[in-house]
Amino acid sequence: MERLLVLDGNSLMNRAFYALPELTNAEGLHTNGIYGFMTMLIKMRDEIKPDYIVTTFDRKAPTFRHKEYEDYKAGRKKMPPELSEQFPVLKELLEKLAINIFEIDGFEADDLIGTLACFAKEKGIEVYIVTGDKDALQLADDNVKVVINKKGMTEKEIYDKNRMIEEFGVTPVQFIDVKGLMGDNSDNIPGVPGIGPKTAFKLIQEYGSVENVLDNIQNIKGKKIKENLENYAEQAVFSKKLATIMTNVPIEIDIEEIRSKESFDVEGARHLLRRLQFKSIIEKIPSLNVEAEKSDFVVEYNLIDEFPKFHELFSAIKDTEIYMSYSIGNGELYSKIYIDTIFMKVEEKTYIVDLKKIIEQNREDVLKDLKEFFENKKIAKIIHDSKNMYTVLMKNGIKIENLAFDTAIAEYLINPSKKEYNLKDAAEEMLLLDLTGEDNDIKIKEVYVMDKIYNKLKDKIKEYDMDELYYKVELPLIEVLSSMESEGFKVEKNKLQQIGDKFTVEIAKVKDEIYNMAGEEFNISSPKQLGKILFEKLDLPVIKKTKTGYSTNAEVLEKLMDKHPIIEKVVYYRQLTKLYSTYVEGLKPVIDVDEKIHSSFNQTVTTTGRLSSTEPNLQNIPIKNEMGREIRKVFVPENDNCIILSADYSQIELRVLAHIADDENLINAFKHHSDIHTKTASEVFRVPIEEVTSRMRSNAKAVNFGIVYGISDFSLAQDIKVSKKEAKEYIDTYFERYPNVKKYLEDIVVTAKKNMYVNTIMNRRRIIPEIASSNKIVKGFGERLAMNTPIQGSAADLIKLSMVNVYSKIKQLKLKSRLILQVHDELILNVHKDELEKVKELVKLEMEEVMELKVPLEVDIESGNTWYEAK
DSSP, rough: EEEEEEEEEHHHHHHHHHHSSOBBBBTTTTTTHHHHHHHHHHHHHHOOOOEEEEEEESSSOOHHHHHTTTTTTTTOOOOOHHHHHHHHHHHHHHHHHOOOEEEOOOSHHHHHHHHHHHHHHHTTTTEEEEOOGGGGEEEEESSSEEEESSTTTTEEEOOOOOOOOOSSSOOTTHHHHHHHHHBBBTHHHHHHHHOHHHHHHHHHHHSSEEEEEEEHHGGOOOOOHHHHHHHHHHHHHHHHHHHHHSSOOOOOTTTTTOOOOOOOHHHHHHHHHHHHHHHHHHSSSSSTTSSTGGGGOOOOOEEEEHHHHHHHHHOOSSSEEEEEEEHHHHHHHHHHHHHHHEEEEEEEEEEEEEEEHHHHHHHHHHHHHHHHTOOOOOEEESSSSSSHHHHHHHHHHHOOOOOOEHHHHHHHHHHTTTTTOOOOHHHHHOOOOOOOSSSSHHHHHHHHHHHHHHHHHHHHHHHTTOHIIIIIHHHHHHHHHHHHHHOOEEOHHHHHHHHHHHHHHHHHHHHHHHHHHHHHOOTTTTTHHHHHHIIIOOOOOOEEEEEEOOOHHHHHHHHHTTTTTHHHHHHHHHHHHHHHHIIIIIGGGHHHHHHHEEHHHHHHHSSOOOOOOESOOOOOOOSSSSHHHHHGGGEEETTEEEEEEEEEEEEHHHHHHHHHHHHHHHHHHHTOOOOOOHHHHHHHHHHGGGOOOHHHHHHHHHHHHHTTOOHHHHHHHHHHHHHHHHHHHHHHHHHHHHHHEEEEEEHHHHHHHSSSSOTTTTTOOOGGGGGSSSSSSHHHHHHHHHHHHHHHHHHHHHHHHHHHHHHHHHHHHHHHOOOEEETTTTEEEEEGGHHHHHHHHHHHHHHSSOOSSSSSSOOEEEESSSSHHOO
């Protein structure tokens, strides 16, 4: 017997949307409804193997039920926009998969399902109806199975006529009569007041239909039920009519037209699924999960694993464009990393260069050939994720001249929220190519199609108006970061040991103080044991509980701070032990043979455009307490002839805010070189500047930076420990004084909702799907991101451009001093003492004149014999 699979589009999408977590693709389009629908479609297709597949949808036009009963479905919650935006995309996908869509004005999807089921049944076709709506149970029959989608999108129940009788004690047709009596809140079908499901089922089981129940009112027990049945008899019959699914909608059904087709728009479907980022769905559809261009997609390559061949190849490459990726041999420390393999495409020929093996054969001549090749300005190099290659080459005295493009950096600018940027994914998403095979097979295929990826990325960078950001900031920054990694930051091992001893003493002291306050010894690092001490022994108020007991997280301890002196000690103990493990014990294994730490700087990690550093992370050394600042004492100049210089932007984010918001008062404050926090305190607390106290200034600072992050009165009140009313007054007063800041924050949220992204001054883009969420908390988070991203991102653009300019100027003047670290708004340099004044002047000039804003940029410059002293 042939089988027809009918999917209730609206019901399944609705269930998937609420059952699955919020999903979005790179464009910010919500996708959880489509994903859940497709998962169920594939699951049912695999289980029942249908000969025909149809999906039905509701239309927005009123149906015959609305015309007969004005309140039909009244009060039903409006579909959230993040679900409604998914329907056109799903329909487009179904069309590409050659799955028929049925929808018609004046009739609900249920009526189309009923008509299809009746039509198929008459043709001897077995029917499976997949829905989340129990209304469809009335259609169940011997050859019509109703699949009710239950928990999430994975559990389901299948009903036929017998299962209905067994479970409910009524036939599928009588299920309509049950609805007529009890009504349906979701559809606003009234039914009979006072009759719920239990009574409705009982009456229909006994009398068989609504009409028979009404004919036998005198025999029914219960005075109130009798009364209601008499008074609402017409309503019961009318409710039954409303609940009845039509099976004769006037539509023409061509059985061959809806037959499942072997051929469909494979490329179009794959492209759309790639756009939706549904890799797992592609894998489940056999026709799509075939390597593009079948297995014909084989790349012939030349293996270069001997020096003569290597020399011949690299000497022959002259005035041309080459595409390149590589793999790194990771020896953990900078001194041990090396380039293992190079994958190249040169004028349609591809090569795998086993560099590790070749270097073992003739290191000196190989490095000579590499230097000549990479420093040849006539060879345009397009490299994927070139920074690590550059770092290794720089270690060997080689620079990459004419680095024309880096595909990883371009991908990052186009979509900064991806976890990683590799050519395989780029080929899949942009070219619809599934690159399969052994590791080297995939790598050489990646390089073979790299020119196509490059062209698409180049066009996208232009389309997004990011040429300046890409070619003047991000691309030249690669050399700067490689240089910083190569230079490293010297560490005094003896001093690190001394500071470690100091930490050990301090930790022991604080531990004893905690034990004395607790009256016993316990494991302070164990939340369970600490919870017992705080909430059982010391009887402090319980703030939050977890599955395993009391919560003792930072937020909880903050709320308990004024309840007992032990809390402050516990917080301090946690800070100390974290600092000790991360930066005392943690730094020891990463000190290289040259007594330097060569941190890795990541250009494609943060969504805001800021740099991050790893192995180790030198950007997160806390400086709010003295013991944290102590860590900086171990970072010293390269030798006795050098000094550490720190150049720090003064309040760069607030200056960027003044520029973007174009707020006259804020601009004037910076133009007159006012202390912005003192000035804000004077404005907010309505006192003369000379009467501003340090506490007022501190609170004003929290207001200034809070505004940048879209802070609420509730959060500000918590931060500065005032009432919510006071915090609101501070924010309101701030906006009175700086009205254009308020206007900017309101306007940028509107812009973000319209575009689903925001831009920085240099057009760095961040997609913010959260802003369209129906969840208030998620939406609020999205709004705060919209407010802050252009400010934080623009500050990141400025510091990066400063790094490029400072590096270029030092290089141009052939100075010995070097840029060695960047921490948010601060640049750290290792400066030769005889160049100190020149470098100070150079750095200050390049950083302050990096870009013309409506406010002056100011840089504080300090120097010293350690990072601690310089800061």
